[in-house]
Amino acid sequence: MAARDQPRKDKLQPFIPSQPMPRTPPSEDCEWMRNAVSGRWHLFRKMTEEERIHLGRHPPRLEREPDPDIRRFIEEEEARPSSIIPVHHAAAPDPFHDLQLLRDLAIINEQTAKELGPLPEGGMPVREKRKPRLRPPDAMPVEACVNSQETDDMKIKQLAAAAIAASALAACQPAQLPEYKRNPHPKEHYEIIVTVVNAPGPLNAILGGAHYEAPNCFYSVAPSMGAGLSNPNHRKQIVFNRVSDSLWAGDFYADEMIDDDYGMAGGTCHWRLRSAGAVLRATGAKGETIYGVSLDAEQIRAQHSETTYFSKMGYPRDKVISDYKEAGQTNREWFGPTVADDALFTITLTVRKLAQ
Numbered sequence: 001m002a003a004r005d006q007p008r009k010d011k012l013q014p015f016i017p018s019q020p021m022p023r024t025p026p027s028e029d030c031e032w033m034r035n036a037v038s039g040r041w042h043l044f045r046k047m048t049e050e051e052r053i054h055l056g057r058h059p060p061r062l063e064r065e066p067d068p069d070i071r072r073f074i075e076e077e078e079a080r081p082s083s084i085i086p087v088h089h090a091a092a093p094d095p096f097h098d099l100q101l102l103r104d105l106a107i108i109n110e111q112t113a114k115e116l117g118p119l120p121e122g123g124m125p126v127r128e129k130r131k132p133r134l135r136p137p138d139a140m141p142v143e144a145c146v147n148s149q150e151t152d153d154m155k156i157k158q159l160a161a162a163a164i165a166a167s168a169l170a171a172c173q174p175a176q177l178p179e180y181k182r183n184p185h186p187k188e189h190y191e192i193i194v195t196v197v198n199a200p201g202p203l204n205a206i207l208g209g210a211h212y213e214a215p216n217c218f219y220s221v222a223p224s225m226g227a228g229l230s231n232p233n234h235r236k237q238i239v240f241n242r243v244s245d246s247l248w249a250g251d252f253y254a255d256e257m258i259d260d261d262y263g264m265a266g267g268t269c270h271w272r273l274r275s276a277g278a279v280l281r282a283t284g285a286k287g288e289t290i291y292g293v294s295l296d297a298e299q300i301r302a303q304h305s306e307t308t309y310f311s312k313m314g315y316p317r318d319k320v321i322s323d324y325k326e327a328g329q330t331n332r333e334w335f336g337p338t339v340a341d342d343a344l345f346t347i348t349l350t351v352r353k354l355a356q
Contacts, residue, residue: 100275102327103294177219178262180234186253189354190300192238194248194278198345200312205284208238210252210276214269232269240278251354252276254300273297277349282316289314290325293349305350306330312343
């Protein structure tokens, strides 16, 4: 065994066991919560349903068992299921937000491939993983137990102080967001056109939207807990009119919002357009695949046109994932030469500025 593989016992931190939950029942407005690092229990006010969903502490139950490969990974790597299985879903699904994340990921992957080159044949080499050698619980020094017993009185006083603080915070509510002001006389008027070519079937359900944000301002969804920082954002629905079987047209304003001070961190909120796009389904029924396309603010102001390629395999719904969100690929070469053109269809998004 190499010297670097020898465990450094003198450098290991003392093992901190998880303490049992205190037997003292909390008040109706409080609850015990354990610190995942120190293993100690503290009193906090009960979180609202919105705070639990936002912090991921109240996820819905899994609709189905995880994939066998994922289950094997959990058992072999001793990973937490919540770290690799999507169990938390937003209370109100937002397909535009999900598609924006997929688009950002596609841009990052394209930039990475451009800077570092394509992946080697066969994928990246896999290095063997080694599990850390932790000190067993039996090796905990006796001094740690003695110190724990000597500080019981101090812990009781600390818990009492925490209970008083928790009761004082019980009246706190999640941040109430103001109604953002809209521009009564917008001038930057754009038309957005969606064109579908070689679709595997009808795409009769379409929904559009423009996304605005104020990146210089911040607010907390759960102020009493000091968590959940976010930027103000607003989504304006775009109404599309069907021009033909494969073409839809709608319009929106880039200067939809007005800069104003809403009492948030950052002072006056300066709004800007982030993106605009559309999502399409076969009929709009629940479970159908969602095809999304969007353009960012820079592309919109440049009156850019972009074509996105989609596979026909997931139409009208994916066989495994319900409401599957498909962002497609803007580069045809991503599918490779083995995929025929007839196995793909395209959605083109075009914008042009309208005269005032």
